[in-house]
Amino acid sequence: MTSALLRAHPAAHPVRDRTEAQALPKGETRAATGAVLALEAVSLGFGGIKALTAVSLDVKAGEIRAVIGPNGAGKSSLINVISGLYQADAGEIRFGAQRFRAVPPQRLAVLGVARTFQNLALFPALTVAENILSGLVFQRRSGVLGHLLSLPAARREQARQNGQVRKVAERLHLTAALDRKVGTLPYGLQKRVELARALVAEPRLLLLDEPMAGMTATEKAEMAGFVRQARDASGLSVILIEHDIGVVMGLSDHIAVLDHGVKIADGTPDQVRRDPEVIRAYLGAEAA
């Protein structure tokens, strides 16, 4: 395998063992071993606003973990803390054995973590292929000179990375659009390109901030299929923020619920569906 990041958790059988998760009392954190990501009592504030209050969370290999909650609950903040764009005021973030107070965002890719953004964060002037390729830049060994002189190593690397781009584009049905400028694509396709860019380096952990927002039902189903397929293929773990409860219930192994920055529930879809506090906080807010 080309990616050095795949070493960690070659889970041939994605974790489906719900009984184990059920056995855990709600909110308890597990030992770092076995967890791809573990948050330990992470808090984050903006001026007076508490965006996150002592949130603990761990994500096992091969798990799709949804994070839901009403608008402003702190879901995006959670992902931003994990990816180092925001720095937690307190708490700890662990990727496997590496622990951070503040994750260095420029090392995220090397740590095997990839993400998408709630509001598209593509490079509009680049083509779809180049956008996807940008997700492989951190693995590049050859420099400008190598490229200018067309050194064999540089050429091989370029060919290999282009191959990776084509492969992921094929999986996400983007082949036909590879040479188009991303800025000219419809919104739904752009969201898909962003997913492709996140997947191309075969990360261990994928953070998706509302990847299906603003999509039609068909597009959503398609997108959900891509996410599941990626997980099944490589055993990566996913944190998925999504407002569409139907999608969430169908796709995730576990669901964490945030409300006003506090994690009020964490469990299987069935558990969460029945949790009275979730019904009050989440559905109450939704109904209001």
Place this chain on the structure above:
Amino acid sequence: MDWFTFLFAVEVAIGGLLSGVMYALVAIGFVLIYKTSGVLNFAQGAMVLFAALTFVSLTEMGLPFAGALVLTLLAMTLLGITVERAVLRPLANRSPMTLFMATLGLSYILEGLAQLLWGTQVHRLDLGISNDPFEVAGIFISTFDLVAAAIAGAMVAVLTAFFRFTRTGLAFRAVADDQFAALAVGLRLDRIWIAVWTAAGVVALVAGLLWGARLGVQFSLSLVVLKALPVLVLGGFDSVLGAIVAGLLIGATEKLAEVYLGPFVGGGIEGWFAYAVALVVLLVRPSGLFGQKLVERF
């Protein structure tokens, strides 16, 4: 350090602070426009030149002080309207950098126009303020600088009162805080922009008269923009208070550096020293001393 060298240093610093007031005055013109429309108006210096040249030419044609003042104010209002119509409106919703480039073009137009209309020679401008220094406790202070600082101070006070207490001023602030919300409650953006540019024109006129009385009214007046820019970044683009504090800070350090550092490097460092000061501070505070921190959301 003996007593006299100390007095001398104080004198230099005071001289610097007073010229700093003048830097601040030009910088405030920038802040006005930046706060309400997010545009860094490079043409502010050209506006200073345009205003001063118009005023001085009118007096030379025999108009009394008040008459020339009124006509110049009228000209600056006209300029505000033209800029809104011809530049800001067609460029609405474009990136701040694009608008900045447009003001670069505007500064070329204004500089050319001002000199084409009123000629390129140096005009003497006498505001009737004494140029003799006076002495306080062994320190010489320039009367002119002091009066100029007082006028600048009064100008700031008037502006502050205007923003606090008048409807138009409040509208400015609303637009500065949130353009969309301001639009939503029915504020007319075009009128506000005209008003802001006119206000910046008035500030330019005051600055032009004070600078012009000191240096003569000529092309080099428009170069005060280069003095004001480091003040602006040091204070933060959107803070009047920042412009004042940074103006004083740069004025004083620049004069002190010129006197105490200059001889070691051959002098003439005032061209870049202010930038160096601003850069050092910016490395610690990337939005200046008082500028609003950029809040990025992802």
Place this chain on the structure above:
Amino acid sequence: MSLVTEFSATPLPPRENRLLAALPLVVILAVAYLAVPLLANEYLIEAILLPFLALSLAGLGLNLLTGYAGQVSLGSAAFMAVGAFAAFNFDLRLGLPLPASMLLAAVAAAAIGLVFGLPSLRLRGFYLAVSTLAAQFFVQWALNKFGWFSNGSASGIIAAPAIGIAGLPLSGPVGRYLFALVTVTAITFLLHRIVNGPQGVNLIAVRDNETAARVIGVPVLRTKLFAFALSSAIIGIAGVIWAFAYLRTVEPAGFNLDRSFQILFIVIIGGLATIRGAFLGAGLIVVFPLVLSRLTGLFFDGVADPGTIELLERIALGTVIILFLIAEPSGLSAILSRLKRRLAAPRAG
């Protein structure tokens, strides 16, 4: 804050026959290398082609930084000055051959560009743009203040030596033109390879969305510094051509803020983030004042003195900039693309 995203709406060219697409380039090169040296008169070379080549190169350099990497610089002329004075000193003090002094001058300009690019690691937008003025004023001051740079001549004026390569004298107009042309062609080719290669992806990624670039592992800081260094090196070489091939006598005051703005205008008028934009913009900027002074000569029938013409030129230039920003933010390059499509359309059926 991105200046370019809204500028670069140029649609993709159809993937036509590559040979056919390269035809205009072949024609241009043939004219430049064969027709001009044989046919052009001295005026055309001295007054138009030499400044055109030097400014095109400077435009290319700035376009790398501002167009591709999205970092606005207001101090380009400083790097032209560094290039010119560095090459002068390498020639004078080390007696190096011209290509070597030029290369070292590029390295010197890159090093200084790197230093003045450091604030870009921390500052953004207007804060960065203003801080690039520091380069402008500091370099001009240093060249004026320290006589060593100009070998002690009054007000820093330097006279470039007669140029020649490997014993071949190139000091005539055609020789200097060919020297400039070869240099510009080579650098254009290199730059084209760079911006269309992997490094180009990094540059545009940083420009279009710096945060996204950082979290996916694009080396943002390195990319910015690379852009500053390479851009300064190219602008430095433009300075060498300006001083050695075009004017041959230069002073620091010639590399003032107006020159920096001129280069910026070239890039805006020509089209940001395009290679040919630099050439189109430089062409317009060089020819524009000549045409203007002819026209005013016609209209005012000799009444207009040079000072007035200069003012008119200033006004016209400012107007052109604003008009381009309003009507064609993608510059002459986009106009050319449209023209080409219109011409190609009937043939395509």
